[in-house]
Amino acid sequence: MSYEVNGKTIEHDEEGYITNINEWELDLARAIAVDEGIDMTDEHWEVVNFLREYYSEYQIAPAVRVLVKAIKKKLGADKGSNKYLYELFPYGPAKQACKIAGLPKPTGCI
Amino acid sequence: MPKDEFKTPDLRVYGENPALEPDSMGHSSPYKALPEHQESLGFPGELVDGWHDKAIDKMGDLLSKNRALKVYLDSCVKCGACTDKCHYYLGTGDPKNMPVARQDLLRQVYRRHFTLPGKLFPGLVGAKDLSEEVLEDWYTYFHQCSQCRRCSVFCPYGIDTAEISMAAREIMDHIGIGQKYCNEIIAKVHQIGNNLGLPEAALIDTLEGLEEDVEEETGVAVRFPVNEEGADVLLVTPSADFFAEPHVDGLIGYAKVFHQAGISWTVSSYASEAANFALFTGSYEHMHKISSRIRKAAQELGVKRIIFGECGHAWRVAYSFLNTLAGPWDFLDPAYPTPQHICEVTLDLIERGAINLDPSANDDKVLTFHDSCNVARASRMGDTPGGQFHIPRAVIKAAVNKFVDMAPDTIHEKTFCCGGGGGLLTDDLTELRVKGALPRMEALQDVVDTHGVTHMAAICAICKSQFTKVMPYYGFSMDMVVSIHQLVSEAILLGTKE
Numbered sequence A: 001m002s003y004e005v006n007g008k009t010i011e012h013d014e015e016g017y018i019t020n021i022n023e024w025e026l027d028l029a030r031a032i033a034v035d036e037g038i039d040m041t042d043e044h045w046e047v048v049n050f051l052r053e054y055y056s057e058y059q060i061a062p063a064v065r066v067l068v069k070a071i072k073k074k075l076g077a078d079k080g081s082n083k084y085l086y087e088l089f090p091y092g093p094a095k096q097a098c099k100i101a102g103l104p105k106p107t108g109c110i
Numbered sequence B: 001m002p003k004d005e006f007k008t009p010d011l012r013v014y015g016e017n018p019a020l021e022p023d024s025m026g027h028s029s030p031y032k033a034l035p036e037h038q039e040s041l042g043f044p045g046e047l048v049d050g051w052h053d054k055a056i057d058k059m060g061d062l063l064s065k066n067r068a069l070k071v072y073l074d075s076c077v078k079c080g081a082c083t084d085k086c087h088y089y090l091g092t093g094d095p096k097n098m099p100v101a102r103q104d105l106l107r108q109v110y111r112r113h114f115t116l117p118g119k120l121f122p123g124l125v126g127a128k129d130l131s132e133e134v135l136e137d138w139y140t141y142f143h144q145c146s147q148c149r150r151c152s153v154f155c156p157y158g159i160d161t162a163e164i165s166m167a168a169r170e171i172m173d174h175i176g177i178g179q180k181y182c183n184e185i186i187a188k189v190h191q192i193g194n195n196l197g198l199p200e201a202a203l204i205d206t207l208e209g210l211e212e213d214v215e216e217e218t219g220v221a222v223r224f225p226v227n228e229e230g231a232d233v234l235l236v237t238p239s240a241d242f243f244a245e246p247h248v249d250g251l252i253g254y255a256k257v258f259h260q261a262g263i264s265w266t267v268s269s270y271a272s273e274a275a276n277f278a279l280f281t282g283s284y285e286h287m288h289k290i291s292s293r294i295r296k297a298a299q300e301l302g303v304k305r306i307i308f309g310e311c312g313h314a315w316r317v318a319y320s321f322l323n324t325l326a327g328p329w330d331f332l333d334p335a336y337p338t339p340q341h342i343c344e345v346t347l348d349l350i351e352r353g354a355i356n357l358d359p360s361a362n363d364d365k366v367l368t369f370h371d372s373c374n375v376a377r378a379s380r381m382g383d384t385p386g387g388q389f390h391i392p393r394a395v396i397k398a399a400v401n402k403f404v405d406m407a408p409d410t411i412h413e414k415t416f417c418c419g420g421g422g423g424l425l426t427d428d429l430t431e432l433r434v435k436g437a438l439p440r441m442e443a444l445q446d447v448v449d450t451h452g453v454t455h456m457a458a459i460c461a462i463c464k465s466q467f468t469k470v471m472p473y474y475g476f477s478m479d480m481v482v483s484i485h486q487l488v489s490e491a492i493l494l495g496t497k498e
Helices: A026-036 A042-058 A064-075 A082-088 A093-100 B035-040 B051-065 B067-075 B087-092 B099-114 B116-120 B132-141 B150-154 B161-174 B180-192 B200-218 B247-261 B284-301 B312-326 B342-351 B373-378 B387-399 B427-436 B438-451 B461-474 B484-491
Strands: A002-005 A008-011 B233-236 B305-308 B367-370 B455-458 B481-483
Touching (some): A026 A093, A042 A082, A042 A093, A064 A082, A064 A093, A064 B200, A082 A093, B035 B180, B051 B099, B067 B099, B067 B161, B087 B427, B087 B438, B099 B132, B099 B161, B150 B161, B150 B373, B180 B284, B200 B247, B233 B247, B233 B284, B247 B342, B247 B461, B284 B312, B305 B342, B312 B373, B312 B461, B342 B387, B342 B484, B367 B387, B367 B438, B373 B387, B387 B484, B427 B438, B438 B461, B455 B461, B455 B484, B461 B481
Parallel strands (some): B367 B455, B455 B481
């Protein structure tokens, strides 16, 4: 199970999350987004970039509420809602956006 | 994400039985745990050599320790009372999801190896060898049981399919076949302290954010303390309460209740999880290890009371097993029961006038309540029979003006599972989860149509996440699901005392 990007082979698990987060790159994110049926806009990248920043500081993806607040700051009040994030990432902002951002899938009762 | 390759069932007139669809869910089995997750829990990394004999030995070991398991395997008379009581059967029509058929997957092997007639005349008594095919059926169909115990309510012998499914999963873990979702999570709790893998710094950052939000919204400085030594109360809540929606709105509710009642409290980063997935995998050893974190945190922080947040199976483990697993709790204040549920604490404060609620704050909503299986059927709350049904409803009714219950045979001890309990709340089981939610969705549709219900409150992190995910398949909005303490949070009067 792997993605082929720029001549490189990047392993992923059964659900498409890459197994070594250090192998992430922009073209990989684009390739995963295509698989997910998502057309990456600037707003999508804002979310992905924030997830990566937060992860590098805390070793986990942010809580949905933390993400909503950050996006509200960056994109404006009308886009600061869980509903808007679901419009961007219909399969759930935490799980689907994490996959594109190259982060592990959040686990638990979520 | 590829489109789902299944059709969401149509809602039927409530109470209709499905036509049989043999093997229709034979393809549905969850991802297996990686060797690293298996081994970190002390299980073999993959299917071991000599797995057959080791499985039978493990079954013998469980039978020798768990008398109930033997009674359950011995006492079924095939009366059929359970057949149409499982939500997974009602949602899929697969006859192997009838509780009796699920039990028989284990029972046939039990009879072959542990009963005389089964040893001598297997064909006459429904005894069967544990072949590779049977083992595959075990993995598939014991992961289509959410251990909700609804069937056991209707069984004249009280046979508990959950015990049988837990035993089967424990046997499989011991021969190297574990479920990825549960075992990865159990390993994370041992390592980090919660199902999410939320480290201390992230927990503190998240709760600081909530303090800011609540102060901004209400003007009141409500605290969300972490690792505060000398606090009276240790709050043990599902880590989803820190992370997901609508769970976090419930957490805000607990904090407002503590604030207004003047109760000092804290969460612990070491024991930052109420859930105990080892219940689902039938592992006493790991249940004990997870529960022991709560004891250690309570002692180190020097708290006087332990209160559990809204989590179904956590409350079963807490209410029914905590004393055996991690007791005695003689270092806590004997004036309070150990443990307490947040709903009984809140209701007591309301009744004593220590907090005041204005239910008109929720006048935009008409509520119903989904009893969580483990709260309803595997525990109690407060000091009167049926408290686990009445206390959550009393809290809701104090917080809202409009409340109606769903059909009587879908609530209280007859409640349907949300469809995601028992370690099945994973994306690789989406089809099962959607179909298993059908009976609850039918009962909900009924009160939406007849009483204009707009919201359904839940008392369990799994129920909340499951409904948020599957309700859109049935045309309901995901924000129809609310936490009980989210309603309290809306209605509570902060800073005023009369």
